[in-house]
Amino acid sequence: MKIKVINPNTTLEMTESIKHAAEHMARKDTEIIAVSPKMGPISIESYYDEYLSIPGVLEEIKAGEEEGVDAFVIACWGDPGLHAARELTDKPVVGIAEASLYLASMLGARFSVVTVLPRIKTMLEELVDSYGMSKKVVNIRTTPLCVIDFENDPVRGMEMLRAETKRAIEEDDAEAILLGCAGMAEFADSLEEEFGVPVIDGVVAAVKFAESIVDLGKKTSKLKTYKYPERKEYTGLLTEFAHK
Structure with missing residues (x-):
């Protein structure tokens, strides 16, 4: 294949x-x-x-x-x-958004997205709604980092993702986390192990x-x-x- x-x-x-x-x-x-x-x-x-x-x-x-x-x-x-x-x-x-949303809906009743800059929040809210997932996605959390920052500074990227993942679980009552950028793929396994909830990389x-x-x-x-x-x-x- x-x-x-x-x-x-x-x-x-x-x-x-x-x-x-x-x-x-x-x-x-x-x-x-x-x-x-x-x-x-x-x-x-x-x-x-x-x-x-x-x-x-x-x-x-x-x-x-x-x-x-x-x-x-x-x-x-x-x-x-x-x-x-x-x-x-x-x-x-x-x-990858479509796939991760569908997969998350089979693993948890409520989930949050953690992504990049705040300016894309509305874009992703519209995308989530187009897939009929607005009631399941309880929050779209952003970081101050752009896409390239996660590639150039993965240590800081992981810190940002860890902080927002923790908030999503504690404040949003999220049962799973979706990483809202293809450049975040390398962080999924570590976050899942640390927080004990499904962390889904869309790729x-x-x-x-x-x-x-x-x-x-x-x-x-x-x-x-x-x-x-x-x-x-x-x-x-x-x-x-x-x-x-």
Whole structure:
């Protein structure tokens, strides 16, 4: 089985960390291809970043169709471009936020998300609501760190996550913790061991869901919503994005 894990930002060091987390938990017969797009922001921390990351994600989905990929994972906790990606392929496409939310709902009745900068809280609240999880997610806790800070200073990153995880359990009555950034994958096991509650890294969750969907022989429905895009002309910078 071949799973392509797309880090929607262009920070290659983070892509390598994501690949390590995915390979660590994937089956031995699963090949992980971890990539960053050729274009896009170095990190995603706003609506602007998220929307401009999507063309690069879609390019990697198209390339994956030619690479013989069996499933795709979009490794950003905003799940940028997830629905558009599903229109480009009949292979399973799994977002890490989607996967971690669904997994957490099977492990705890209430859970909190711990993530990066405060400015993305509203973005994630809207995302959680779109998945019908607003009643289960009791809080979205932010830290003063940006995405790249967790890569560059993992010791401080762990301190921030530990503090917010403790508050989530004591103040939110959270029964599980979701790490709201693909760059936090390396911290999940240590936090779970320390606090004794499920701590879910979305990259690992998404890879395991992708493996299961492929094993079940299921593909993305092309009946209506996720059918292939209509053929039409695109102009300017988007010329190459016209569906052929």
